[in-house]
Amino acid sequence: MSLVGYARVSTDLQDTAAQRRELKAAGCTEIREEFASGTMRARPVLAKLVASLGRGDVLVVVRIDRLARSLSHLLEVIETLEAKGAHVRSLGDPIDTTSPHGKFTLQILGATAEFERALIRERNMAGLASAREKGCVGGNPGLRDRDPEAIATVCRARNRSYFDKLNKEAQQWLPAVRQFRPRLPWEDVVRIVNSRHPGAKPWTVERLRRAAGRFVKDGLLDRAVLDRAPPAQKDDRILAIVVGIKSSAPEMTLKQIAARLEAMREPTPRGRAKWATSSVAHLLEQAQRAGLLESD
Structure with missing residues (x-):
């Protein structure tokens, strides 16, 4: 610790x-x-x-x-x-x-926050209903009038909100981007990210590239992750994917890794759809010899 x-x-x-x-x-x-x-x-x-x-x-x-x-x-x-x-x-x-x-205190804080949000929603709904009865139109007057300062304020708020969302989801995508970019193309990194978090909202290439670009802009990621991926041999790419799966869940068995590769629709080095545990074992041995994985 x-x-x-x-x-x-x-x-x-x-x-x-x-x-x-x-x-x-x-x-x-x-x-x-x-x-x-x-x-x-x-x-x-x-x-x-x-x-x-x-x-x-x-x-x-x-x-x-x-x-x-x-x-x-x-x-x-x-x-x-x-x-x-x-x-x-x-x-x-x-x-x-x-x-x-400490966790009990946190639970109390969470309940208080939820109660506070409920009160705010109730007051907002009451205020909107009262405004409609008086014939008032909702919305930001500055935005309706295309006021530059109002537009800039809204843009800053959206920018902060986007960064906060990325930061909250960072544990999903950031480790894979740091580990595999630019060695692997974005398409493969997306597949690795989605395979590590099957229950989360699937990432797309554009969404992941945009997230990485924002972290690069704020100095939280090396700019090299945005570089073009070099041409790679198919075996090298599959090896990297298998390393990514194993490193994210070291307890996974050979059979489970094979099932994960099939779920990702990743063909074997011979172009087959069905993975054998012996093929997975061979790739893990290669990774250990190359120093990409620690020996068991």
Whole structure:
């Protein structure tokens, strides 16, 4: 388990020294600092930190307001980490998702947020009904009038929303993109991503390329992932796909890997639709000799 601290102040005129001391005293082996307002959800350092944490890791903050200023954002970050098997701990608040008490506190916060959303929806519906009775037309007046400032505000909001959604889904697609791009073409990377998360919404080439481009733009991915894939031998491509399946689920048997390849409609090196476990074993042995997989 790795304890990683996150220290944040609103401007570069402020100092994170006090936060860093507390985080270091709490046992954090690494501390990331960011200079950004807490009201900003799209914070590059936080997004990169959340994307890098893995199973058993703990994101530690001095106070929960260093992580998020709204309950919805806090729950979003925690849910993203929980999906990866990582946790959140606040030194100054009763929030520690590694403990039963901390999880209970989180459940209370979640119920409160849901109740708050229900009240907001109810008030919005009542307000819209009242406006319709008075003959008022809904919508943003600035957008109706094509006001540049109003349009820019809406674009910024949509941009933030898109980044937050990508960040929440990062555990689905980011590891495969880092591992296989640009060595494999986008079509094959999409198939690997979808095979790793069969219950999630399927990714398309365009959607995955756009997601990677956004992370490259924010400095969260190496620009090389957008390069054109070099011509590759079919055997090399199949080997990479098998490595991707095995590395994402080391406990999978040869039979299960064969079934996954068939579900992906990936033909064998000889062009057959049916995979034999011996063919899978041969590819895994090749991967181990090439240093792509650790020996069992």
